[in-house]
Amino acid sequence: MSKTRPRVVLVGAGGYGRLYVEALTSQDMGAELTAICDIDPNLAERVPQIRQRQIPVYPTLDAFFAKDSADLAVLVSPVHFHTDMVLSCLEHGVNVLCEKPLCLTVKEAAAMQEASKKTGKFLCIGYQLNYRRDVQALKRDILLGRFGKAKHIAVYHGFRRGAAYYARNNWAGRITCQGREVFDSPFTNACAHHFQMLTFLLGPTMRTACDIESVQAELYRANPTIENYDIAALRFQTAQGLPLLYYTAHPIRTEFWGPVGVLEFENATITYTREKPVFRGVMADGSAFDYSDVDPGADMQKLMDAIQAVDSGDPPLCGVEADLPHIHAVRLVQQNPITPVRSELVQPVHTDTDDFYCVKNLEQMLVHCAENRALPSELGIQLG
Numbered sequence: 573m574s575k576t577r578p579r580v581v582l583v584g585a586g587g588y589g590r591l592y593v594e595a596l597t598s599q600d601m602g603a604e605l606t607a608i609c610d611i612d613p614n615l616a617e618r619v620p621q622i623r624q625r626q627i628p629v630y631p632t633l634d635a636f637f638a639k640d641s642a643d644l645a646v647l648v649s650p651v652h653f654h655t656d657m658v659l660s661c662l663e664h665g666v667n668v669l670c671e672k673p674l675c676l677t678v679k680e681a682a683a684m685q686e687a688s689k690k691t692g693k694f695l696c697i698g699y700q701l702n703y704r705r706d707v708q709a710l711k712r713d714i715l716l717g718r719f720g721k722a723k724h725i726a727v728y729h730g731f732r733r734g735a736a737y738y739a740r741n742n743w744a745g746r747i748t749c750q751g752r753e754v755f756d757s758p759f760t761n762a763c764a765h766h767f768q769m770l771t772f773l774l775g776p777t778m779r780t781a782c783d784i785e786s787v788q789a790e791l792y793r794a795n796p797t798i799e800n801y802d803i804a805a806l807r808f809q810t811a812q813g814l815p816l817l818y819y820t821a822h823p824i825r826t827e828f829w830g831p832v833g834v835l836e837f838e839n840a841t842i843t844y845t846r847e848k849p850v851f852r853g854v855m856a857d858g859s860a861f862d863y864s865d866v867d868p869g870a871d872m873q874k875l876m877d878a879i880q881a882v883d884s885g886d887p888p889l890c891g892v893e894a895d896l897p898h899i900h901a902v903r904l905v906q907q908n909p910i911t912p913v914r915s916e917l918v919q920p921v922h923t924d925t926d927d928f929y930c931v932k933n934l935e936q937m938l939v940h941c942a943e944n945r946a947l948p949s950e951l952g953i954q955l956g
């Protein structure tokens with residue numbers, strides 16, 4: 573007898589959610605996209621697969637649950653709706669893959685963890701780097717003690733973001749939206765991935781990330797149209813006393829900046845970049861290694877793993893525990909003052925496709941900081 577395929581409901585399909593629609597309709601992922609929830613009444617104009625496949629669209633999750641259900645909910649809605657939506661899905665007996673960041677308070681994350689335990693349905697988070705098999709292989713080696721204790725970590729990563737990005741919704745670049753915290757920033761959202769991956773790599777078990785104790789933060793805003801910061805230079809201390817430096821920014825000249833990471837251990841130094849092989853290491857005895865023999869997996873490995881978990885009951889590795897340190901860190905960082913960048917350093921740039929602000933020599937300044945393990949003001953760099 574043939575088994576029924578998992579039924580997927582996608583919540584929020586007009587932004588990043590379009591990639592999920594594409595993945596679920598252009599190839600066989602072993603599941604059916606049977607419904608979409610989205611408040612946009614014109615969604616079908618932007619997502620052609622809705623008409624082609626005659627996928628029913630509900631304006632709210634309540635409207636969906638009044639008529640139907642699913643085996644897996646994929647939540648790609650704005651961050652400030654995640655908690656309510658996750659809880660609703662779990663309470664309706666539906667497993668959840670929720671996009672990152674899961675939420676903005678440790679308390680809400682704990683409530684979701686509890687609901688998952690109570691209902692027996694899994695909750696996993698859409699940090700795609702955690703699902704990469706080379707990242708998981710590296711983590712296994714770290715846990716096996718192959719490199720000794722971690723001593724120092726420094727990473728920089730930025731995406732250029734301009735008017736199109738900030739105008740795409742009512743929460744981009746905002747600290748609050750309609751009375752709810754959103755804390756939207758490169759560190760909270762677009763460039764959260766590499767920081768979260770570091771905490772995941774350094775976590776004490778395969779499912780957990782390392783706890784963050786404190787942060788020294790320098791936050792700047794170059795784009796005068798946004799509320800929150802768009803440049804962050806951050807020195808974290810983990811609960812084990814490990815310094816973890818993270819630099820991220822949106823007002824940069826190039827479309828992508830990094831990621832470049834240097835992870836120093838007692839017995840090895842591991843670097844990573846966008847180039848292949850992504851992770852390269854040198855042991856203290858000079859021998860080199862990398863993870864090029866490990867297939868990282870599919871682009872939408874997170875979705876494949878979540879679909880498989882519906883049948884296996886074995887939740888993917890990236891659960892709430894893997895997101896908690898980032899959630900905590902976002903709040904610690906957000907408590908710091910935001911300094912406007914001096915206007916003579918900020919250049920408005922117009923291109924055929926977008927308008928954006930860029931800060932003169934920002935990338936070079938922050939690389940200089942990363943190389944010197946410093947925050948800008950410690951090197952006499954005055955952005956504000």
Ligand SMILES: NC(=O)c1ccc[n+]([C@@H]2O[C@H](COP(=O)([O-])OP(=O)(O)OC[C@H]3O[C@@H](n4cnc5c(N)ncnc54)[C@H](O)[C@@H]3O)[C@@H](O)[C@H]2O)c1
Nearest residue numbers: 584585586587588589609610611612648649651671672741
């Ligand atoms: N993993 C990644 O690489 C990645 C990349 C981009 C975005 N994201 C995450 O995806 C999520 C969504 O981001 P986005 O940029 O697509 O946001 P967006 O605001 O641009 O789009 C969200 C979609 O949700 C819909 N929506 C809004 N409120 C809703 C509600 N109450 N109920 C149902 N639908 C609603 C909107 O109409 C829209 O279609 C965020 O958590 C974001 O961080 C992840």
